[in-house]
Amino acid sequence: MRSLLKLCYLLVFTFLLACGESAEKSTSKERGTEKISAESTDKDSVSSKKTIVFFGNSLTAGMGLEPEQSFPSVISGKIDSLDLDYFVINAGxxxxxTASGESRIGWLMRDRIDVFVLELGANDGLRGIPLSETRENLQAIIDTVKENNPxxxxxxxxxxxxxxxGPEYTEEFxxxxxxxxxxxxxxxxPFLLEGVAGIxxxxxxxxxxxxxxxxxxxAENVWDILEPILD
Structure with a gap:
């Protein structure tokens, strides 16, 4: 039953993407301007803290919810409750x-990044973009981040x-x-939407x-990986 629900979820995902792609594109820049923000609006107050950047699509942006309800904001709350020396930027x-992400990644290189969470690729796969391009774009994003943030x-x-x-494309993706x-x-x-997709x-x-x-x-799926690497 769980597998069937996941398959139904993914098929609905594909259908809705085709129907809503043009509308989503028309608002993406406006939403991006609203959602790319530090969880603290006072940059001076967090300048001594390390930076975690979440770089992704609508899943990271928290589409359909208030900004404070997105998983990066949930994680920011965890960090604050533990009094860890980090602040979070939601760049979803x-x-x-991956192509549009690669084209804008340089904009984020103005400030230091200590932890970079890369959540891109799903829209490539759903649109049938050649997988070699997806790999190259993701690698280019990683290279840019590493070059600017040793x-x-x-x-x-x-x-x-x-x-x-087709199964080959799906598995290679x-x-x-x-x-x-x-x-x-x-x-x-391993899978960002584990425990959520299809439910x-x-x-x-x-x-x-x-x-x-x-x-x-x-947020818990991310936190399982993120928490152990925070100093």
Missing amino acids: ISGET GVKIILAGMQIPPNM RQIFPDLAEKNQAYLI PQLNQADGIHPTIEGQKIV
Whole structure:
């Protein structure tokens, strides 16, 4: 039953993406301007802290929810409660592909990044973008972050897609993330939406984006990997 629910979720995801792609693109820049923000608005007060950047698409942006309900914000709350010396920046933009992510990554290099969580690729797979391009774009993003932030810790969020493009494409897509994590000595979240994908009560009406409770589970999936690497 769990597997069937996941498959239904992914098929609905594909259908809704095709229907809503143009509308999402028209608002992505506006949403990006609103959502790319530090959890603290007073930069001076956090200047001595280390920086965690979440770089992704609508899953990271918390589409359909208030900014403070996104999983990066949930994690920011955990960090504050533990009095850890970090602050969080949510750099998620709805509709983002690896190509558009690669084109804007330089904008984030103005300030130091200590931990970089990369959550991109799902939109590539759902649109059938050649997997070689997805790999190259993700690698280019990683290279840029490393070149500008020596010693940065990188976490790669694994993703899965439905089998619409055929089993070979689907499996190769899934394998991109562990391959790049190993190649770059990065940390890997095996599947970002584990425990959320395909469960109706944990997803919004679109069947795609997690609810508030779903975002909390996604935050735990990330936290399992993130917490041990925080100094």
